Amino acid sequence: MRDEKDATQDLCSPALPLSRREFLKSIGVLGGGIVVYISLGDPAGLAQTQERRSQPGTAPGDFNAFVRIGADGRVACFTGKVELGQGINASLAQILADELDVSYGSIDLVMGDTDLCPYDRGTFGSLTVRSFGPVLRQAAAEARAVLIDLAAEHLQSPAGGLAAEGGIVYDKSAAGKRVTYAELTKGRLIERHVAERPTLKTEPEYRAAGTSPPSRDLVEKVTGRARYGADTRLPGMLYGRILRPPAHGARPRSVDASAAAKMEGVRVVEDGDLLAVLHATPDGAEKALKAIQAQFDRPEAKLDEKSIFDHLVRAAPAGDVLTQAGSIEKGRELSAEVFERAYVNGYLAHAPMEPHASTASVEDGKVTVWASTQSPFGTRDRVCAALGLPPEKVRVIPTAVGGGFGGKNTNHEAVEAARLARLTGRPVQIAWSRAEEVFYDTFGPAAVVRVTSGVDGSGRIVLWDCAVYMAGDDGAKPFYDIPNVRAVSHGHWRGAPGVHPFATGPWRAPATSTNTFAREVQIDIMAARAGADPLEFRLGHLTDGKMKNVLGSYAERFGWARGKGPSGRGVGVACGIRSESYVATMAEVEVDRGTGKVQVQRVVCAQDMGFAVNPEGARRQMEGCVTMGLGYTLAEELRFRGGEILDLNFGRYEIPRFSWLPKIETVLVRSDDTPSKGGGEPGIVCMGAVVANAVFDAVGARLYQLPMNPGRVKAAL
Numbered sequence: 001m002r003d004e005k006d007a008t009q010d011l012c013s014p015a016l017p018l019s020r021r022e023f024l025k026s027i028g029v030l031g032g033g034i035v036v037y038i039s040l041g042d043p044a045g046l047a048q049t050q051e052r053r054s055q056p057g058t059a060p061g062d063f064n065a066f067v068r069i070g071a072d073g074r075v076a077c078f079t080g081k082v083e084l085g086q087g088i089n090a091s092l093a094q095i096l097a098d099e100l101d102v103s104y105g106s107i108d109l110v111m112g113d114t115d116l117c118p119y120d121r122g123t124f125g126s127l128t129v130r131s132f133g134p135v136l137r138q139a140a141a142e143a144r145a146v147l148i149d150l151a152a153e154h155l156q157s158p159a160g161g162l163a164a165e166g167g168i169v170y171d172k173s174a175a176g177k178r179v180t181y182a183e184l185t186k187g188r189l190i191e192r193h194v195a196e197r198p199t200l201k202t203e204p205e206y207r208a209a210g211t212s213p214p215s216r217d218l219v220e221k222v223t224g225r226a227r228y229g230a231d232t233r234l235p236g237m238l239y240g241r242i243l244r245p246p247a248h249g250a251r252p253r254s255v256d257a258s259a260a261a262k263m264e265g266v267r268v269v270e271d272g273d274l275l276a277v278l279h280a281t282p283d284g285a286e287k288a289l290k291a292i293q294a295q296f297d298r299p300e301a302k303l304d305e306k307s308i309f310d311h312l313v314r315a316a317p318a319g320d321v322l323t324q325a326g327s328i329e330k331g332r333e334l335s336a337e338v339f340e341r342a343y344v345n346g347y348l349a350h351a352p353m354e355p356h357a358s359t360a361s362v363e364d365g366k367v368t369v370w371a372s373t374q375s376p377f378g379t380r381d382r383v384c385a386a387l388g389l390p391p392e393k394v395r396v397i398p399t400a401v402g403g404g405f406g407g408k409n410t411n412h413e414a415v416e417a418a419r420l421a422r423l424t425g426r427p428v429q430i431a432w433s434r435a436e437e438v439f440y441d442t443f444g445p446a447a448v449v450r451v452t453s454g455v456d457g458s459g460r461i462v463l464w465d466c467a468v469y470m471a472g473d474d475g476a477k478p479f480y481d482i483p484n485v486r487a488v489s490h491g492h493w494r495g496a497p498g499v500h501p502f503a504t505g506p507w508r509a510p511a512t513s514t515n516t517f518a519r520e521v522q523i524d525i526m527a528a529r530a531g532a533d534p535l536e537f538r539l540g541h542l543t544d545g546k547m548k549n550v551l552g553s554y555a556e557r558f559g560w561a562r563g564k565g566p567s568g569r570g571v572g573v574a575c576g577i578r579s580e581s582y583v584a585t586m587a588e589v590e591v592d593r594g595t596g597k598v599q600v601q602r603v604v605c606a607q608d609m610g611f612a613v614n615p616e617g618a619r620r621q622m623e624g625c626v627t628m629g630l631g632y633t634l635a636e637e638l639r640f641r642g643g644e645i646l647d648l649n650f651g652r653y654e655i656p657r658f659s660w661l662p663k664i665e666t667v668l669v670r671s672d673d674t675p676s677k678g679g680g681e682p683g684i685v686c687m688g689a690v691v692a693n694a695v696f697d698a699v700g701a702r703l704y705q706l707p708m709n710p711g712r713v714k715a716a717l
Contacts, residue, residue: 101164101166142197248643266278319488353402374404378409513629596714601662634656
């Protein structure tokens with residue numbers, strides 16, 4: 001417990017929107033109960049995550065969890081995390097149910113509401129269960145300890161002789177001596193100190209965790225009752241459309257909105273760089289936008305999707321050495337053969353099914369925003385900055401999110417809606433079109449990875465020298481046993497001025513997919529040249545027992561019997577590490593030599609993610625990763641000319657279709673004695689490499705650029 005003056009501070013935002021005392025009052029309005037407020041410093045190692053290292057100062061100095069035991073016996077969990085379709089509304093409730101000794105069905109989650117929930121940087125990086133889960137578990141244990149103390153007073157029994165189960169505290173030595181959590185709270189708001197942190201339960205004691213209840217919003221989503229960003233409706237709401245430039249960096253030369261202003265029911269608003277038309281219907285706003293006459297000056301188009309790679313290498317900043325051992329010069333001397341290859345991938349759009357959408361309303365000087373967002377508090381802070389308001393004057397309420405993948409962290413449309421709502425005095429909704437969604441996306445970065453490696457006369461890898469340009473460092477360090485090694489990272493996926501021609505950002509498992517593609521294809525090249533089976537070659541260069549176990553756990557299931565390649569069968573293997581989870585993937589493909597089309601027939605994905613709180617949920621994430629991974633592997637790539645994006649819809653930017661899908665098999669490698677690791681991203685990182693290696697095995701052609709579209713496959717043949 002902390003004093004009120006110690007309310008949670010964040011290095012980039014002033015404070016929580018509510019003080020602890022104000023929060024407790026708000027809980028009283030919601031129905032009373034017991035509130036446990038805890039300050040755990042950095043209990044989940046949040047400061048050690050890659051996201052924390054690469055963005056110093058954005059994670060809160062401490063992490064807080066709130067649990068409410070209601071007078072009706074129901075349990076409310078308040079978390080800054082949001083549900084993105086990954087199923088954390090089930091897994092967090094499972095964690096809480098076990099530690100609090102209540103039924104899974106008695107738990108309600110309040111997620112991401114910035115007026116009710118503790119600060120959270122956002123839902124990304126497969127951090128929810130592995131980083132917030134331990135915090136929630138500790139909070140639940142403390143709540144349970146408070147309840148037992150209260151029960152000891154109520155039952156006149158020593159606390160040491162009491163136990164809890166199913167929301168009931170009972171005396172183990174006196175049958176019938178029991179009291180429910182609801183009877184203990186009686187609608188009162190009770191704040192208690194916990195003298196000592198209770199011991200947390202271990203895996204054999206779990207009842208909910210380790211089972212697979214479905215996501216709690218499943219019925220709403222499949223029946224169409226879920227409310228997404230654009231589904232928000234408020235009395236008197238206006239729909240806004242905004243004049244956009246035709247290219248990044250374009251500046252307006254002349255703008256004439258007079259025709260739009262004369263249209264019935266249309267309101268034209270100009271505020272600095274913002275020119276918007278508003279109407280009571282979306283169609284009315286769209287017609288008004290088309291009536292605006294505007295001309296823009298465009299910057300000279302110096303780059304496109306072909307010239308970008310040379311530019312990245314030239315413009316990238318000096319490198320940071322990620323790892324170094326032995327001597328690169330000695331490695332070259334020991335090498336019987338040296339392999340030098342460059343691997344590249346283009347820009348990627350997140351391409352969620354649901355485009356960005358937010359609705360803002362201003363009442364009594366306070367702005368409320370309903371947003372489809374991965375980062376409610378980040379969105380709140382951006383609205384605060386744009387309107388010059390303190391955090392307590394802005395509330396963000398997350399809606400259902402129809403896909404994020406790293407693309408719904410910034411939410412520019414929420415700022416636009418808030419600005420327009422304040423200017424007009426009416427609620428305003430900004431829902432991006434598909435073209436706006438692609439144009440204003442923060443793209444997964446184009447990148448270059450150069451690898452020089454070597455094997456000695458016995459087929460052992462003795463040299464590895466890797467330089468990564470503008471992808472980032474995650475996954476760049478080789479985990480194979482190599483005596484002479486160096487990995488250098490030049491720039492990051494967050495971009496740098498003058499390097500990327502438009503904004504880049506996290507795209508599911510940022511950097512790791514790029515670096516895994518380069519590493520695992522390079523390993524395959526050396527295995528083939530050494531005349532070795534690619535699976536055995538990998539196993540022979542691993543000292544990490546966990547990775548060896550994951551690699552070996554699925555080979556029999558797949559029916560691996562390849563030997564040296566290419567065999568003509570069309571099978572490949574790749575492995576990687578992401579979010580502290582180990583993943584290995586094997587694929588079987590068919591290649592049409594006439595068209596260059598690659599059809600992935602079968603994928604087996606094995607993953608060690610520590611204890612799986614919800615095994616079926618984990619498998620669904622793995623299947624989703626394999627499916628989404630087919631996109632960056634086979635088709636997804638943005639074409640552009642300077643700042644102009646050429647692929648603004650799904651007719652031009654192709655994402656995976658049902659006809660592409662292989663038979664997908666998932667293997668969860670049991671590791672129940674290990675804390676839970678990330679599950680939302682690891683399964684995607686091997687897809688580029690495993691398909692490339694399978695293509696080589698099928699037709700003897702190597703692919704060094706993603707995506708491996710038919711034209712590139714034919715060229716390689």
